[in-house]
Amino acid sequence: xxxxxxxxxxxxxxxxxxxLEAFCFGxxxxxxxxxxxxxxxxxxxxxxxxxxxxxxxxxFIHLKEVNDSLMDANARLQTQLSxxxxxxxxxxxxxxxxxxxxxxxxxxxNYTGAKVINNSVQKVNNxxxxxxxxxxxxxxxxxxxxxxxxxxxxxxxxxNFATVISVLHKSMHVSSKLKYNNxxxxxxxxxxxxxxxxxxxxxxxxxxGIGDTVLTSGFSTFFPSGVLVGVVADxxxxxxxxxxxxxxKLSTDFxxxxxxYVVDYIYKSEQKALEQRxxxx
Amino acid sequence: xxxxxxxxILRWIGIILFQVLILNRIELHGFIxxxxxxxxxxxxxxxxPKSLMMGIGFITGIAVDIFANTPGMHASAAVFLAYIRxxxxxINRPIGDYEPNQRPNVSSMGLRWFVGYASMAxxxxxxxxxxxxxxxxxxxxxxxxxxxxxxLVSLVLIIIYEYIFHSKI
Numbered sequence: 257x258x259x260x261x262x263x264x265x266x267x268x269x270x271x272x273x274x275x276l277e278a279f280c281f282g283x284x285x286x287x288x289x290x291x292x293x294x295x296x297x298x299x300x301x302x303x304x305x306x307x308x309x310x311x312x313x314x315x316f317i318h319l320k321e322v323n324d325s326l327m328d329a330n331a332r333l334q335t336q337l338s339x340x341x342x343x344x345x346x347x348x349x350x351x352x353x354x355x356x357x358x359x360x361x362x363x364x365x366n367y368t369g370a371k372v373i374n375n376s377v378q379k380v381n382n383x384x385x386x387x388x389x390x391x392x393x394x395x396x397x398x399x400x401x402x403x404x405x406x407x408x409x410x411x412x413x414x415x416n417f418a419t420v421i422s423v424l425h426k427s428m429h430v431s432s433k434l435k436y437n438n439x440x441x442x443x444x445x446x447x448x449x450x451x452x453x454x455x456x457x458x459x460x461x462x463x464x465g466i467g468d469t470v471l472t473s474g475f476s477t478f479f480p481s482g483v484l485v486g487v488v489a490d491x492x493x494x495x496x497x498x499x500x501x502x503x504x505k506l507s508t509d510f511x512x513x514x515x516x517y518v519v520d521y522i523y524k525s526e527q528k529a530l531e532q533r534x535x536x537x
Numbered sequence: 538x539x540x541x542x543x544x545x546i547l548r549w550i551g552i553i554l555f556q557v558l559i560l561n562r563i564e565l566h567g568f569i570x571x572x573x574x575x576x577x578x579x580x581x582x583x584x585x586p587k588s589l590m591m592g593i594g595f596i597t598g599i600a601v602d603i604f605a606n607t608p609g610m611h612a613s614a615a616v617f618l619a620y621i622r623x624x625x626x627x628i629n630r631p632i633g634d635y636e637p638n639q640r641p642n643v644s645s646m647g648l649r650w651f652v653g654y655a656s657m658a659x660x661x662x663x664x665x666x667x668x669x670x671x672x673x674x675x676x677x678x679x680x681x682x683x684x685x686x687x688x689l690v691s692l693v694l695i696i697i698y699e700y701i702f703h704s705k706i
Contacts, residue, residue, distance in 0.1 A: 283609030
């Protein structure tokens with residue numbers, strides 16, 4: 257026993273080293289668990305407000321670019337709105353139809369605007385922090401889109417802040433489709449370059465051209481169908497593969513993100529529950 | 538003694554704020570991600586006990602982690618650096634050994650000694666950190682490029698810091 261104690265005293269530094277490293281790696285591996293317990297992330301109130309303060313200063317410098325991009329987004333929305341108005345008049349309900357108008361059938365997606373206060377693109381797993389949280393109705397697993405296209409999925413929320421898993425994350429898959437023929441595939445980031453991602457699962461017989469638009473498929477409950485993902489930058493077809501290797505230039509510039517919208521799909525839980533029940537049978 | 542503690546605490550706060558509010562935002566081509574916080578551990582007095590050093594390393598790493606959303610990654614790298622600081626100091630022993638009252642900085646030990654000491658520490662720290670971050674050997678050339686580029690920039694920043702705060706000129 258005495259010898260054991262002496263041994264511990266002699267190697268106490270090495271033992272402490274092992275204990276601390278084990279603790280750290282525990283945190284790395286059990287990221288979710290630890291985050292929930294201690295809320296040790298930038299959704300934490302103190303850290304969030306500090307990051308917000310520093311972002312306010314940086315934000316001021318970029319005001320002009322932000323204005324420009326907001327104006328673009330506004331213009332696009334205006335066009336869409338007028339298109340929808342036109343469609344609505346085309347399909348006006350006949351006057352003899354008397355039942356109450358179902359308002360939910362029109363608004364199935366809710367959008368909440370938020371400001372990006374922390375962001376990274378150079379890591380292997382990138383996250384963003386936004387300045388809206390559960391108080392503003394944001395909950396985990398909601399899709400996040402920017403004015404130019406998809407951004408990511410909400411991971412953790414605190415009352416005033418939320419963290420978002422960026423599309424630039426090793427384990428992020430986005431269900432996508434080619435615009436002109438609706439072929440579905442899965443978009444995945446290739447770690448090296450924050451501007452490009454890979455679209456997998458498009459079979460070789462489908463013709464894909466450089467410059468084709470890639471949109472979200474709407475199969476996942478995170479994003480509505482038809483949100484811009486990017487354009488095809490390069491197609492590589494190897495004889496031994498059944499699928500194309502498609503390089504997609506992401507339409508979102510992750511380096512310059514300032515404002516994003518959190519998408520809330522109203523029937524999310526209903527759809528999930530139904531799909532769950534189907535799989536259980 | 539009290540003065541040494543206060544100076545180290547102030548330096549800790551200053552370097553952490555600089556790291557998380559400014560350096561963490563620097564993203565050049567996905568390759569360069571400079572880390573200046575190893576300097577906190579490098580500048581602790583020679584006679585700091587090993588376990589205290591690892592404790593400081595752990596707190597430093599956790600502080601950076603909380604801001605960067607990488608729980609455990611910087612902490613493990615900082616603890617690793619604190620553990621290997623003693624051997625690094627031993628390897629860089631100047632002719633005629635260390636003298637009492639010497640501090641591990643440029644003004645006390647000279648630029649040549651400091652560059653050897655800091656580059657060895659920064660390179661080992663970056664190797665550890667970037668491999669922990671990728672957590673695989675799959676992207677080896679990419680990871681190695683990141684290590685080399687980031688370590689160079691970190692080292693330059695550390696030496697600039699030394700020239701601002703510890704230079705005799």
